[in-house]
Amino acid sequence: MTHQAPAIGCCGPVETDAPIAVTINPEARVNVARSxxxxxxxxxxxxxxxxxxxxxxxxxxxxxxxxAEPVRGLELDLTVADLTGAPRQDAGFRVRLxxxxxxxxxxxxxxxxxxGGLANHSTVNLLLSSLR
Known part of the structure; x- marks a missing residue:
């Protein structure tokens, strides 16, 4: 059984297994939160x-x-997701330490x-760790 953790979006909690939840409101403003x-x-x-x-x-x-700004020792593959207009979709990006x-x-x-670009941006901090 998977656990869906809530993240607070623009209009309330988002149930998700993803560590990051993005909510785009009807005015196309972006809110992002850690779940x-x-x-x-x-x-x-x-x-x-x-x-x-x-x-x-x-x-x-x-x-x-x-x-993202460069972080020493971290490589990011920040691919652009194509929003389809669907009410909910999955996206992601890759990291390497x-x-x-x-x-x-x-x-x-x-x-x-x-x-037409009326969207605001939003930021979130993500703590990443790697161990041998």
């Missing part, structure tokens, strides 16, 4: 996918981008879609 779902310990040198649940209350279509360490990365989510 209670664990990221887990990462293996140094290996790529790991971080899941993101997107609740699209605005039925926005177009790209959902994830951005070079060596056993703990890093804190600030992620910024931006949605530009049907409403």
């Amino acid at each position: 209670g779902a664990p990221v887990g310990t990462l293996t140094p040198g290996a790529w790991h996918t971080i899941s993101v649940t997107v609740v699209n209350d605005g039925f926005v279509t177009g790209p959902l981008a994830v951005e 070079d060596e056993p360490t703990v890093v804190d990365v600030t992620l910024t989510f931006r949605a530009l879609g049907a409403l």
Whole structure:
């Protein structure tokens, strides 16, 4: 049985197994939150996918981008998700830590879609650790 951990979005908790929940409201504003779902310990040198649940209350279509400032020892594969306008969809990005360490990365989510770029961005901090 999987555990769905709530994250607080723009309009209330989002039930998700993903460590990050993004909510896009009807005005296409983006809110992002950490859920209670664990990221887990990462293996140094290996790529790991971080899941993101997107609740699209605005039925926005177009790209959902994830951005971050460089963090020493951390590689990010921040692919752009294509918002389909569906009320809920899964997305994600990949991370790799070079060596056993703990890093804190600030992620910024931006949605530009049907409403011509009226979307605001939102940020979340993610603590990542890798052990041998």
